[in-house]
Amino acid sequence: MKAANRFLTLLLLCCPLGAAPAHAEDGYDLWLRYRPLAGSARTALAARATAVVAPGTSPTIAAAVAELERGFGGMRGHPIARARSPADGAIVLATAAQARGLGLGLDAASLADLGAEGFRLRTTTARGKPVIAIVANTDIGLLYGSFRLLELAEQGASLAKLDLRSAPKLQLRVLDHWDNLDRSVERGYAGQSIWDWWTLPDYTGPRYTDYARANASIGINGAVLNNVNAVKESLTARYIAKTAALADVFRPYGIKVYLSARFSAPIELGGLKTADPLDPAVKAWWAAKADEIYRAIPDFGGFLVKANSEGQPGPQDYHRSHADGANVLAAAVRPHGGVVMYRAFVYSEHNAADRARQAYDDFKPLDGRFADNVIVQVKNGAIDFQPREPFHPLFGAMPKTPLMMEFQITKEYLGQATHLAYLGPLFEETLESDTLARGPGSTVARVLEGKVDPYRLTGMAGVANIGVDRDWSGSTFNQANWFAFGRFAWNPDGDAKAFADEWARMTFTPDPRFVAPAVAMMMGSREAVVDYMTPLGLAHQMATGHHYGPGPWVSDLARPEWNPTYYARADAKGIGFDRTAAGSDAIAQYAPALAARLADPDTTPERDLLWFHHVPWDRRMASGRTLWDELVTRYDHGVATAGAMQRTWQTLAPYVDAERFAKTRAFLAIQQREAQWWRDASVSWYQSLNHRPLPADSPAPAHPLAFYRAIDVPFAPGH
Template sequence: EDGYDLWLRYRPVPAEVRGVLQARARAIVAATPTTPVLQAAVAELQRGVQGMTGKAPALSTRLVPGALVLATPAQALAGLDVPWADLGREGWLLRSQKLQGRDVTVIAANSDAGLLYGSFAWLRAVQTGANLARLDQRSVPKVGLRLLNHWDNLDRHVERGYAGASLWDWWKLPDILDARYTDYARANASLGINGTVLNNVNSKADSLTAPYLAKAAALAGVFRPYGIKVYLSARFSAPRELGGLKTSDPLDPAVRAWWKAKADEIYKTIPDFGGFLVKANSEGQPGPQDYGRNHADGANMLAEALAPHGGVVMWRAFVYAPEAKDRAAQAFDEFQPLDGKFAPNVIVQVKNGAIDFQPREPFHPLFGAMPKTPLALELQITKEYLGFATHLVHLGPLFEEVLQADTHRGGTVARVVDGSLHGHKLTAVAGVANIGTDRNWSGSQFDQANWYAFGRMAWDPDLKAAAVAREWAAQTFTNKAASRDAIVDLMLASREAVVDYMTPLGLHHLMDTGHHYGPGPWVNDLERADWNPTYFHRAARDGIGFDRTRTGSNAVAQYAPALARLWSDPRTTPPELLLWFHHLPWDHAMPSGRTLWAELIARYDAGVASVDDMGRRWAGLRADIDPERHAEVTAYLAVQAREARWWRDACIAYFQSVSGLPLPAGTRPPAQGLEHYKSLRFGFAPGRG
């Protein structure tokens, strides 16, 4: 058990379950000839049942009792009553029923992709212990494009990657197709992920050259049977870099012609190519502003080139310039005025928060504020700011918190993202992948759960993190209820733990330079003000926190008036966002009755205690988890326990040096002096940008 099989383990089931399962999977009935997608569905069902019972069901054209019937409307199976219209293009229905006098299980969908998702859903039902005689489930994805974003470079370095090298072996492609590509596609299809952006948003123009397009086409060929399209990050300056043009000005006819020709070439090579993801005029990347144009000019030019082929442009809103008054306010200032100016096949991709994938941020103020523009949600699955793959932090609760946040503009972020609030058909959720060549794919066993939660919640943004974690734990570790639930409790507690031991009470970006792993709240000498932790926490003798109210940057005014009012007053700002919006004196009275200073320390202590507790809970699970993975997780948790203390001690030492206040009675002093923490250096950290 090294974790390679992810949640698709299909291990032998106990004898009493085996009989039931075999009786419910005697044969697979499907249309013939099968398409590649249908074949993938059948093969997965066979693999799953073979693994769990020792015998794979054969493909049959006869409706035998105990069959798994893969049904589409085209087959017109007599006696089958399915609400086809409600299933959409990719949805599925699972039902145990009598059909033509026989007990069967129907997996129904309007498309082969739907059947594939339904087959995985049946396998999930089996693995999570559902009653196979009474299946009656149906699910339709609420979001159209459910994509992974790989920040993978062509030399296989993964920016912010902590799971080894890039899966894509560009050098050996297109001739050599690693078997892992197929397993990657299976895992994604099992969650409903239907697209993948292969290369880093900090992209090289080379990805758009003929040799690299042939390589991408080879990957597309492996992914196609799993319903997954490939996309590429496009470098805005490609017309100059590759085309020899003097400019990449989006309003220049020659530039537009270059992109049109490039799009035509791409679709000749990859007929179902998904489209472009673009990071422009952000952190030094080229973009339309280099020519005095705006984001809409840039996005629309690419959209025009892709439109004849049905491709989309995902234009990122992650922008900030050094001169901005408040980095958190900038994306809104640049993008909100462009609402309604984007072409129909453009979707603006917005990170969950306005800074950058912190342990906690309020939802991005653009959600709800651009009604005329489809907005995609970008989540980070890889844990750049949450302890890499070393710390056990389950992101399901973070995803749920963002999706269920009420924009006070008529609905939650989920309703913006699924298009229902403003009536958009083009919808997307993107996750920055945490996948690499490590045997366990994600750098740690528990980081697989973040990939899993992302995929499931992209399909249905209203799924509860707890329910998704339960599914994952049952399939990945154990279906024994008590142990499974103990794992889930540990996972759900882990997110608040990391917030507490890194950045409690709305603090953010206290991470040390470059690697973003350990604490660096003292850092104040970086070339740009808004790269410095001191810029974000603003701790001084008089207090701590970033004033984003009217007396400060007024970024709070970017939220809906009702919310802006609430968050403008420290008394009505939830404690977990307090220092995001307010600069407050150290003796500010907290709802707990403590001063802000004492509360800050209490939170750091709570974070450490919570990690210790996670360690104890895990230790208690030894009997139910295979020794290999149990020992591995135990070792990781020990590192996390040590490093949670490091975070706590370094931050308390630093903030005390600024506040000048004594530690509240009973507080354990930091193990070392501040100078020690400041002196630590970390060369060669993984995943650097």
């Protein structure tokens, strides 16, 4: 386990709890359940959380105090008092200046490294009274510290000897909501959008506040409210007022709102004849629109932009560069302190060579040409949120242009709502990848943090998995991906297993008899999905449109890069996409030392083999098996793991309330059945090409290939 998590691990080990009674729950409370603790933990908490002392009076301090009262009152089983001065067992919230007045023995110098959002938790004394101090430079730091203190208590940690410091390593920690104004959600698998645009701005129900609480608890400080495939109405006065109402709810929790901007809005809303970013009238229109937004929302974060991708308008329509397009928006929001997050997800049907090359080819030549309040938002991989992709070659390749990560939290291509796929290992795998851009140790995480190149802006975005379902995310375990994203956005060097452990303790129970097997199940779940969907570097083998079930045979779509056969390139002799110099040469986009390693199939990690190489079916693998036998073995392993997760979950019934247990059990059954579908359909298709026998211990598919090709999945959610 990583050093950053050792202190927390020691805290959690020192106070194990027995299984608490499992009451019916629907998942609405997420990891902020605050249920009464059991036994000695409850007794200890009663002595160490007797009152809250907070000299500050801002709305953010009010939110922090309310959360402490709610949390500790719930865990203690009776209310916690509010006091004006320190008393035995009080929790004291104080900035550096306030800390001196309360006798906490802390000064501004001791908090200097925490910045504007960091905090310190410390068991200490105030005016001779034993207290727990939450200290920070700002009120938002105190709010973050309050949530962290509650999380430690909820996980069963001892609060007797606290001394914990934490500050975010990234500035922008943002959820991207691909929500439409009609409340449909692109890639949404948890019901309608939580933004009820029809009743806004007049009605802002409690769910908006609970959304803000949940995000603040994991350090998320921004939300893009509308789909990157934006419509012009989002920038009208009517919808700016609606956005302002949400901003008012979120502000005490440190969350700024952003909007996706439609590049052609000057034409569609402004009546101009062009949206050319170098046209003076277009520049003036965007400046006036920014002024209008900031009059309604003084702390508006800025714009997210998708341009010249998948049919969206953009600067290339006018023979301008993406830098030109980003900079006109950046100039509009700069006087107000706003930023532009400009997405690098671009691909065009006019480039038939290799979709994976296109973002690099478009953006690398523009390094250093973006305004200083632009940050380029890059997906973790070069295709589209596949179960596994090598890290995007732009990371480490743009030393003069800040890059932010774009992860998918919702699970398009990963079983959507019903398959258990904890994405913490995917996030960690990407962030730990070494770009070798400036020599060994130039990890993606360090690139994002501005430690490889000195970025002015840093950030991470996640495509949200949130809807109106009572459990927010479509299933209980999908909540873990939201949680893990927040943790990694705060600390890209974090530990996926530690985050899973924290989430499981708070979401279910701290009982180690539950936590250990549940976390083990979570940690193996994403690899299982890779195995039964896209093993050994295969990608985009999902069927047309819904991206739910298998369709490796699909080859008749209008654009070549929409077809699964484009990516697998399977034939009688072999399988895989040749990205070496003999193929698309996409490998050359990586740093030379890494490119040399990836150019050779023998030094390419087997998990990425078919992403970079077209290899024969009889290639000998590290296991000693042929590629074909290894591929089938991986499919079989994925199915077996799905079955094992079912059996593990069944043993955990004593620790989980009936409602959440039953829903998870049903979804695991769906996953096991569909893992078998994926395996059988894929094996049938590839066997029809290579005519090779299955390994001796691998069963034949249950049906002929024609059966799987005939399966249709109409009305799938998220589209």
